Amino acid sequence: MSERRTARHRTAQPRTAPSGDGVAEAARDEARTYRHGEDRPLRGYVLVMAVFAALVAGAAGLVAASGRRLPHGIGPWDLLLITAGTHKLARTLSKDAVTSPIRVPFTRYSGTGGPAEVMEDARTASGVRHAIGELVTCPFCLDMWIATGFAFGHVFAPRVTRLVAATFTALAGADFLQLLYARGQQAAGA
Template sequence: MQEQAEKLQGSGNGVAVNGAAAAKAEADAYRNGEDRPLGGYVLVMAVFAALVAGAAGLARLKHRRLPEDVAVWDVLLIAAGTHKLSRTISKNSVTAPLRAPFTRYEGRGGPSEVMEGVRAASGVRHSIGELITCPFCLDVWIATGFGIGLVFAPRVTRLVAATFTALTGSDFLHLAYARAQQAAEG
């Protein structure tokens, strides 16, 4: 690795090449022999940061102000809505076609859910696959989207969050009903 860095540095690119070689060496050390697409993760994080920065710039351009405070009701609404929307995107059978380019079907999951593995065709494809199959990973994106929505379109955002919150409640009622039915039969 050191020889490669020295060869690249001697090619006239100097600091940029030396920095790239150092970053590659750090990534290789981190991977510890595993296939971890750090470059893909960097790209996904950069897209997220660009979207947030773009929303902040647009808010400033449009003279949109952040809310003075966020009501507890909004936090609860967004939390439950984020939970359901992230599970819908990452696990629902019907949304599988959205994930198919990045995942492979592995089996059934919970009620109306599937289990999928991430394809490792490329660093970016793998990173996107990890993001869209992980409800915890999607939560950051979705909650941020709801937060941005509260700045630009609070009424629509609350309606969408309330819809997904109602679905969350409905899911828990279905599960409670099924458990009660099983208890009554068994």
């Protein structure tokens, strides 16, 4: 038995950590497998996530360095303002025709969308440009960035943050009223 153990011991290769090239190749293989033939800008996504993490870490560092304290909680009224304000600001930045010049470097116009909205496709010239294009045309994606900004705004400048959030909340409410009014006019004319 000891001969068998010795023979197995000699043939077993010691496990070593992959080299830098091996790790990079493994990451590329995983990315190819994930993409499954589709154009997915994973490196761009990593950069966008890194920028978001750096901004959050920087803001958290400013909170700590300034000696500010986090609020004990966010009241229901502030939560409502931040929620509705986030919704409207995300749609304004990602869909409004008037804000399309902000998106031009990362998107291509593809048609009209909902009332006063445009549809755009992310440009695919580079992975980073594509990832940013997807971010700036997706209100759901922008929600995270905007809500985080409102949260830190609530720490640094709560009065200004409430005013900005309340303004966008009022715009969201006005949009819904405009849609209800238009539906009422259609029903009356039908």
